[in-house]
Amino acid sequence: MTVSRRAVLGLGAAMAALGSLPYYAGAVSRPALPQRRTPSASAPDVTVNLLAKERRVRLFGKPDFPVWSYHDDILPIIRIARGSRLTAQFKNELAEHSSIHWHGIRLPNAMDGVPYVTQPPVQPGDSHTYSFTVPDTGLFPFHSHCNTVEQLGRGLAGALIVTGDESRPYDADLLCVIKDWRLDENGNFIDFTEDSGAAKAGTFGTLRSVNYKQTPMMAAPAGGDVRLRLMSIDNSRVNLIGIRGAEAAVIATDGQAVIPFPFTTWRLGSAMRLDLCIRMPKPGQTVHIYDYFAPEPVLLASITAQGPALQRGAFDPAPLYRPDIAEPDLANAIRRRIEFSATAKPTPNLIELPGGQTMNISDSLCLSDKTFWAINKETWPEDGHQRLPAPLLNLVRDQTYLFELVNTTPHMHPIHIHGHTFLYLRSNKTSLPPHYADTVLLKPKERIEVAFKADNPGDWMFHCHIIEHAETGMMSILRVT
Numbered sequence: 001m002t003v004s005r006r007a008v009l010g011l012g013a014a015m016a017a018l019g020s021l022p023y024y025a026g027a028v029s030r031p032a033l034p035q036r037r038t039p040s041a042s043a044p045d046v047t048v049n050l051l052a053k054e055r056r057v058r059l060f061g062k063p064d065f066p067v068w069s070y071h072d073d074i075l076p077i078i079r080i081a082r083g084s085r086l087t088a089q090f091k092n093e094l095a096e097h098s099s100i101h102w103h104g105i106r107l108p109n110a111m112d113g114v115p116y117v118t119q120p121p122v123q124p125g126d127s128h129t130y131s132f133t134v135p136d137t138g139l140f141p142f143h144s145h146c147n148t149v150e151q152l153g154r155g156l157a158g159a160l161i162v163t164g165d166e167s168r169p170y171d172a173d174l175l176c177v178i179k180d181w182r183l184d185e186n187g188n189f190i191d192f193t194e195d196s197g198a199a200k201a202g203t204f205g206t207l208r209s210v211n212y213k214q215t216p217m218m219a220a221p222a223g224g225d226v227r228l229r230l231m232s233i234d235n236s237r238v239n240l241i242g243i244r245g246a247e248a249a250v251i252a253t254d255g256q257a258v259i260p261f262p263f264t265t266w267r268l269g270s271a272m273r274l275d276l277c278i279r280m281p282k283p284g285q286t287v288h289i290y291d292y293f294a295p296e297p298v299l300l301a302s303i304t305a306q307g308p309a310l311q312r313g314a315f316d317p318a319p320l321y322r323p324d325i326a327e328p329d330l331a332n333a334i335r336r337r338i339e340f341s342a343t344a345k346p347t348p349n350l351i352e353l354p355g356g357q358t359m360n361i362s363d364s365l366c367l368s369d370k371t372f373w374a375i376n377k378e379t380w381p382e383d384g385h386q387r388l389p390a391p392l393l394n395l396v397r398d399q400t401y402l403f404e405l406v407n408t409t410p411h412m413h414p415i416h417i418h419g420h421t422f423l424y425l426r427s428n429k430t431s432l433p434p435h436y437a438d439t440v441l442l443k444p445k446e447r448i449e450v451a452f453k454a455d456n457p458g459d460w461m462f463h464c465h466i467i468e469h470a471e472t473g474m475m476s477i478l479r480v481t
């Protein structure tokens with residue numbers, strides 16, 4: 001298999017570099033990816049209307065399931081060419097305020113959709129226009145950044161696919177958006193968060209879905225090479241993705257190309273993405289996608305091989321074009337240690353009023369009323385919507401930073417940076433090749449080094465993407481000036 005030999009060589013060289021150099025030498029992973037031609041000036045801009053409201057649809061066995069969505073197509077997929085302008089006309093018809101965050105997009109700060117930090121929340125009945133050019137190819141989720149545990153929990157999200165990264169066309173392009181739902185046995189929503197979950201691994205859903213369907217069956221040409229785009233938009237669960245019935249190679253992480261290497265399994269935390277190229281089997285055979293992070297593997301979706309078998313020769317997945325992210329200047333990087341921990345003690349959410357009554361001070365729909373988590377011992381305050389905390393770090397524009405992300409907890413944390421994309425360098429626990437990521441999964445007690453050039457000015461959120469962890473303290477601001 002051509003891919004494994006080439007990938008092992010690339011991986012070996014990268015690993016050798018990691019072992020022998022104080023810092024990963026960025027040149028190792030990059031040259032083997034083809035360089036993109038400049039984007040076509042004729043690629044059309046895209047305008048979409050996103051109307052957030054409750055829609056009653058046939059879903060999960062119910063004729064009138066109350067999903068919250070941006071569109072009648074309840075899981076909207078926006079496709080746009082790299083370098084084009086996306087204009088999203090957002091109208092909020094929910095009974096509570098909302099906003100749209102464009103996860104992983106290196107956009108201007110004012111378009112980032114974070115209430116109180118980059119914009120006022122969009123009140124019920126109000127509208128807001130987001131407009132930006134998309135600088136990177138790949139797959140990105142967009143979702144509410146207000147009362148996210150409930151709004152995302154009820155389905156308020158979509159997928160943004162930025163095209164223009166394929167050096168050779170694949171035979172099919174399939175999307176799997178992974179999300180659990182918190183439903184009782186009658187299909188009704190139950191509490192989106194419980195303290196026992198929020199203070200641990202997260203409150204998991206009770207019903208699995210892919211593309212808002214239970215174990216969907218998709219189809220692709222037999223013998224073909226299929227681009228399989230996997231994305232989690234779950235609030236909490238980390239899936240351990242595995243494939244049965246097909247050869248597979250990793251071609252992108254969080255939308256950004258890597259030198260293809262053989263796929264075994266991949267931990268996909270909240271908001272993380274993984275692009276695979278899979279070789280479909282013979283006509284009539286089926287490929288299965290599983291979550292192995294369970295006592296028994298959980299089937300997520302299947303793909304049936306259709307039609308006469310294509311003759312594609314030995315499995316040799318086409319690489320995607322090289323990412324356009326500025327390469328960090330590792331030789332001159334400033335190192336910062338960032339520790340993710342539990343809070344020393346839970347912060348009370350009630351204040352005492354004269355006369356002995358108490359009042360809950362957490363009146364914001366964007367914030368939880370409890371704190372369990374901290375970053376560098378700082379907890380995002382409960383009244384952060386009224387009094388934003390000082391930035392965790394002040395970063396100098398265009399300076400390269402090397403963050404040492406340290407997890408002192410016994411739980412996993414997918415750590416997300418807004419407005420920038422990390423180059424993942426190395427871990428004390430895992431041997432992954434260097435790759436780009438805007439959301440880095442920290443395993444229990446893991447220490448990961450990432451680097452990035454702070455080239456996007458503004459106040460950027462930096463937080464755990466287990467929504468309950470963010471809403472109970474594991475959230476901060478990085479200021480780039």
Ligand SMILES: [Cu+2]
Nearest residue numbers: 413464466469
């Ligand atoms: Cu977390």
